[in-house]
Amino acid sequence: MFRKAAVAVVAGVAIFALSACGGSSGQSSGGSASGGTGSKLLTVIVNDPANPYWSTEGSAAKAEGEKLGYQVTVTSHKGDTKTESDLIDAAITNKSAAILLDPANADGSVGAVQKAVNAGIPVFTINAEINQQGLAKGQLVSNNAQGAALGAQEFVKAMGSKGKYVELKGAPSDNNAATRSNGYATVLSQVPDLQLVASEVANWDQKQGHDKMQTMLQAHPDIQGVLAGNDQMALGAIAALKEAGKLATVKVGGFDGAPDAADSVKAGELAYTVLQPVVSFAKKAVDEADSLIKNGKTGADTEKQAFDCALVNKDNIAKYTGPFTLSQ
Numbered sequence: 001m002f003r004k005a006a007v008a009v010v011a012g013v014a015i016f017a018l019s020a021c022g023g024s025s026g027q028s029s030g031g032s033a034s035g036g037t038g039s040k041l042l043t044v045i046v047n048d049p050a051n052p053y054w055s056t057e058g059s060a061a062k063a064e065g066e067k068l069g070y071q072v073t074v075t076s077h078k079g080d081t082k083t084e085s086d087l088i089d090a091a092i093t094n095k096s097a098a099i100l101l102d103p104a105n106a107d108g109s110v111g112a113v114q115k116a117v118n119a120g121i122p123v124f125t126i127n128a129e130i131n132q133q134g135l136a137k138g139q140l141v142s143n144n145a146q147g148a149a150l151g152a153q154e155f156v157k158a159m160g161s162k163g164k165y166v167e168l169k170g171a172p173s174d175n176n177a178a179t180r181s182n183g184y185a186t187v188l189s190q191v192p193d194l195q196l197v198a199s200e201v202a203n204w205d206q207k208q209g210h211d212k213m214q215t216m217l218q219a220h221p222d223i224q225g226v227l228a229g230n231d232q233m234a235l236g237a238i239a240a241l242k243e244a245g246k247l248a249t250v251k252v253g254g255f256d257g258a259p260d261a262a263d264s265v266k267a268g269e270l271a272y273t274v275l276q277p278v279v280s281f282a283k284k285a286v287d288e289a290d291s292l293i294k295n296g297k298t299g300a301d302t303e304k305q306a307f308d309c310a311l312v313n314k315d316n317i318a319k320y321t322g323p324f325t326l327s328q
Contacts, residue, residue, distance in 0.1 A: 054076070070097070155272075
């Protein structure tokens, strides 16, 4: 998602190559926030809390909002744009002071964000982007390009720079899926003895990762590696490899830094995961919303802000101190 594959990895806060904070040119971070006058309600809309990543995203935002004195509601659209639109309508009706949204679809969520903006409620997107600048007051995401390069370099190391591998990809409606896959390819294309023999879309889902892994194993029983776009797909692949008696000879790489992935690294099953700083940017989005509500400015220089990812492997797993948290 090592070091022989030469790719520039931007560290620290990056300007939209996409990390622990940066961005590209976009809307000014200033502007007024209305919502209901004097409203103390923040609405947080995540994807699916059954996934530990999105559950942590919601709980981190809720904790930060409550610390700042807001009432915080956390709901989920589960990837459905109609549900997302209905939840935005409810946030408008309830006169939310601001909305934090993990978009269901890079294109399909634009209309829902526009509705909130038209109602005078500022929106901050977290984890994923919408494909229109100037609507959201901030778009705070992981530096997926940097994280993918980091993971791919570790994958090269784990594979010994050679062998056949397959890839499990995330949902095509999420820009993060393509960014990670392209980031992998940028590094791995420079390693001639690594051969991608198959790829499947598993939509960030563990069961789909398991099932797609079974299918690819039938066609390619001699693979030595699996590169996954997130931890849930990676863990599904590990389950399928265990069932086939092949896990001992196949290296699996993940992306997210979820607690169950950390446990798998400890167990020697998952070679590594790339930790997304979801706790950091979820809290930062709340802080920027609070600043906008109180001062008319987010305090950020750009709309798009990217937060660097970190590698978690057997060498530093002891520093994994909590969900999506790696101590320095």
